[in-house]
Amino acid sequence: MTGSIRLARIFGIDIDIHITFFLLLAFFFMVMGASGLILILGVFFFVTMHELCHSVVAMRFGIKVKRITLLPIGGIASMSEMPTKPYQEFLISIAGPLSNIAVVVIFFYPLYVFLGPEKLFYPLKVMAGTAKSAEPLNTLAHIYWINLILAVFNIIPAFPMDGGRVLRSILANRMSYREATRIAVRLGHIFALVFGYLGIVHGQIFLLLVAVFIYFSASTEGMQVDVQETIKKYTVKDVLYADPVSLEPGTSLSKILEFMLHRHQENFPVMMGDEIIGLVTKREVLLGLHERDKDATAEEIMRKDVPAIDLSGDLYTAQKMMQTNSTPALPVVSKGKLVGLIAIDDISRIYMIENETGRG
Numbered sequence: 001m002t003g004s005i006r007l008a009r010i011f012g013i014d015i016d017i018h019i020t021f022f023l024l025l026a027f028f029f030m031v032m033g034a035s036g037l038i039l040i041l042g043v044f045f046f047v048t049m050h051e052l053c054h055s056v057v058a059m060r061f062g063i064k065v066k067r068i069t070l071l072p073i074g075g076i077a078s079m080s081e082m083p084t085k086p087y088q089e090f091l092i093s094i095a096g097p098l099s100n101i102a103v104v105v106i107f108f109y110p111l112y113v114f115l116g117p118e119k120l121f122y123p124l125k126v127m128a129g130t131a132k133s134a135e136p137l138n139t140l141a142h143i144y145w146i147n148l149i150l151a152v153f154n155i156i157p158a159f160p161m162d163g164g165r166v167l168r169s170i171l172a173n174r175m176s177y178r179e180a181t182r183i184a185v186r187l188g189h190i191f192a193l194v195f196g197y198l199g200i201v202h203g204q205i206f207l208l209l210v211a212v213f214i215y216f217s218a219s220t221e222g223m224q225v226d227v228q229e230t231i232k233k234y235t236v237k238d239v240l241y242a243d244p245v246s247l248e249p250g251t252s253l254s255k256i257l258e259f260m261l262h263r264h265q266e267n268f269p270v271m272m273g274d275e276i277i278g279l280v281t282k283r284e285v286l287l288g289l290h291e292r293d294k295d296a297t298a299e300e301i302m303r304k305d306v307p308a309i310d311l312s313g314d315l316y317t318a319q320k321m322m323q324t325n326s327t328p329a330l331p332v333v334s335k336g337k338l339v340g341l342i343a344i345d346d347i348s349r350i351y352m353i354e355n356e357t358g359r360g
């Protein structure tokens with residue numbers, strides 16, 4: 001994420017901290033002094049632990065976790081993909097809150113003995129409104145109870161928070177993934193509106209921020225699932241651009257431009273005999289024109305790192321491959337031989353057509 005600083009690397013996952021987090025630190029330091037600082041660092045220690053637990057379970061299912069970003073409103077673990085099986089999503093989602101509950105259970109007795117009931121339960125009384133926070137606070141007790149708050153808050157079924165994901169995974173056992181997501185998203189929206197209302201009425205900016213975050217991320221994820229489930233039903237064969245003009249390594253840039261104008265083709269495979277050695281898209285042509293002259297060859301401007309997709313692959317896989325390789329098109333092969341191209345626009349078109357007819 002832009003504006004983030006690398007903090008550490010655990011289990012091969014980068015732990016990044018967003019610079020706005022330092023504003024939060026400064027704010028708590030000014031308001032509460034050193035104990036405020038320790039409190040916030042404690043919060044983020046347990047938020048990191050929570051995210052790491054999600055990540056470790058996800059990694060066991062073969063999902064790559066690139067990084068964990070700590071934001072003022074909590075942590076986000078960036079995963080390469082969403083779990084495909086409901087039980088996987090269930091276990092990944094429940095792992096975070098469970099880790100916080102484990103801390104609450106494990107440290108209860110030692111803290112009870114070490115601090116005594118008075119100091120240990122004091123933060124709970126402040127939260128319940130039966131004690132005033134003006135009394136000196138015990139930082140350790142506060143940090144300890146943070147785990148209970150993290151567990152309870154995350155288990156609320158407000159999709160895309162953990163509880164909402166757990167709910168979707170349970171629903172997905174009874175209905176389609178798409179339908180389960182729709183219900184979870186709607187519930188997420190309702191919770192967001194309630195949080196937003198409470199945030200405004202009680203002047204709680206934090207709650208308002210969380211509400212906005214939940215509302216929009218629920219919509220975004222709902223939309224993603226909708227697209228994904230729609231295009232999964234189609235294969236590359238359904239939208240194949242067959243028999244494209246292909247280039248030889250020595251084809252000049254001016255010749256490629258001519259093809260683009262006269263054949264209305266934007267992407268070109270570069271062939272050495274029967275072998276695909278690269279891909280030239282509109283971007284390479286524009287870059288070539290900008291940085292080289294018109295005699296530059298296809299081999300000089302092409303991308304060599306674009307993988308090919310099989311004719312039988314589904315459109316969701318194709319879209320993911322385009323995304324991870326940041327390319328607008330892929331060469332399509334069947335039995336190892338080039339049979340055509342697929343472009344991102346073809347996939348968008350399928351989604352649009354499907355949605356039109358779907359609504360009747």
Ligand SMILES: [Zn+2]
Nearest residue numbers: 096097154162
């Ligand atoms: Zn979580």
